[in-house]
Amino acid sequence: MTDIKSLTLSQLNTVLSPLGLPRFRAKQIYQWLHQKGVASFDEMTNLSKALREELSQAFYIPVCTVEEKYVSQLDGTVKYLFRLHDGEYIEAVVMQYHYGSTICISSQVGCKMGCTFCASTLAGFQRNLLPSEMEGQLHAAQRDLGIRISHVVLMGIGEPLDNYDNVIQFLKTLNDENGLHLSLRDVTLSTCGIVPRIYDLIEENLPITLTLSLHAPNDRLRSGMMPVNQRWGVEEAIAACRAYAEKTSRRVSFEYTLISGVNDTPQCAAELAAKLRGFICHVNLIPVNDVEERGNVRSSDEAVKNFQSALKKQGINATIRRTLGKDIQASCGQLRRRKQQS
Numbered sequence: 001m002t003d004i005k006s007l008t009l010s011q012l013n014t015v016l017s018p019l020g021l022p023r024f025r026a027k028q029i030y031q032w033l034h035q036k037g038v039a040s041f042d043e044m045t046n047l048s049k050a051l052r053e054e055l056s057q058a059f060y061i062p063v064c065t066v067e068e069k070y071v072s073q074l075d076g077t078v079k080y081l082f083r084l085h086d087g088e089y090i091e092a093v094v095m096q097y098h099y100g101s102t103i104c105i106s107s108q109v110g111c112k113m114g115c116t117f118c119a120s121t122l123a124g125f126q127r128n129l130l131p132s133e134m135e136g137q138l139h140a141a142q143r144d145l146g147i148r149i150s151h152v153v154l155m156g157i158g159e160p161l162d163n164y165d166n167v168i169q170f171l172k173t174l175n176d177e178n179g180l181h182l183s184l185r186d187v188t189l190s191t192c193g194i195v196p197r198i199y200d201l202i203e204e205n206l207p208i209t210l211t212l213s214l215h216a217p218n219d220r221l222r223s224g225m226m227p228v229n230q231r232w233g234v235e236e237a238i239a240a241c242r243a244y245a246e247k248t249s250r251r252v253s254f255e256y257t258l259i260s261g262v263n264d265t266p267q268c269a270a271e272l273a274a275k276l277r278g279f280i281c282h283v284n285l286i287p288v289n290d291v292e293e294r295g296n297v298r299s300s301d302e303a304v305k306n307f308q309s310a311l312k313k314q315g316i317n318a319t320i321r322r323t324l325g326k327d328i329q330a331s332c333g334q335l336r337r338r339k340q341q342s
Contacts, residue, residue, distance in 0.1 A: 004059035005033045005132030008169070009178060019054065027178060029055070034179030037139030039063045060085070062132045064140040068335060077324040081335040082140060084109070084133060088126055089336045090157055092137040095324050100150035105137045107167055108158025110336075113192050114227045117215070117257050117288050117296050120157040123337045128163040131170040138180065152182065155190040155211070157336065161197035171206055184208050190255065192228045193237035202247045210244050211253040211284070212237060216263050217271035225263075234275065242279050252279075257286045258299035258307060269307045273314035283311055283318040 068081040090106040110125035216222035222229040311318040
């Protein structure tokens with residue numbers, strides 16, 4: 001059976017043409033799938049029962065089912081463990097800001113990247129998510145919470161640029177006027193630095209915000225933390241980000257996870273500032289999450305503030321990420337890992 005929700009409207013027209021349906025039927029079905037986020041063909045009430053039955057025999061609609069849900073008593077952040085149609089698990093987090101609701105979604109089941117501070121890679125990589133499964137996280141959260149999500153961050157489990165084609169199709173569907181019709185200016189894509197794909201992304205001409213998970217100012221430190229750096233080093237990754245900023249006129253963000261005694265020294269701050277000087281960018285400082293298997297020690301509040309101050313003195317815009325959902329393990333990867341161990 002074919003995943004009907006991962007088809008573009010054009011592809012849907014093509015696969016439905018042998019049924020002899022008028023073209024407006026494909027648009028109706030597409031809107032049910034993407035605007036309404038229906039979980040079954042029976043919910044498509046303006047289609048005949050016979051057509052719904054015919055569709056159910058040829059196609060399926062992937063659905064993200066809420067397996068576990070946690071709501072922070074501190075700030076209202078909601079964390080989901082979703083079960084997919086094949087029994088795999090992924091995670092998503094919904095956060096409330098003054099400008100609306102943001103969802104951080106997964107792009108893969110597991111991750112291959114092996115970063116030493118991250119829980120997502122611990123449970124192993126299984127497969128890429130389909131466009132429908134990425135969008136399904138939004139629909140499941142909106143349906144459960146009774147809200148409209150206005151901002152999307154691809155920063156959950158997985159490396160988005162390692163699932164490039166499916167991610168690009170998801171983004172185009174997300175922006176489609178017959179679907180959720182979200183502005184791509186309200187979408188952020190975070191990558192560990194698959195440099196050739198950053199250049200591919202430039203050519204897509206999509207007005208999304210690019211974020212590079214940098215976490216170290218030099219190859220010696222970063223290669224020890226992030227295996228991807230052994231293939232594409234710090235200079236190459238930052239050069240690709242400079243090219244992205246120049247070609248798209250979009251500000252690039254850099255994530256920098258602070259680990260005590262590893263990458264939070266004044267020397268690291270000075271080296272990072274020197275590397276980033278000269279183009280529009282922003283550094284998001286993140287005190288490392290407590291992941292039992294990793295053993296990394298969170299930088300002190302004083303060290304974090306000193307690092308921020310050192311960057312600002314060198315003209316680099318830097319903020320400290322507000323910790324949300326601290327009481328519910330809101331960083332991605334931990335719920336999937338725990339589920340697998342149970």
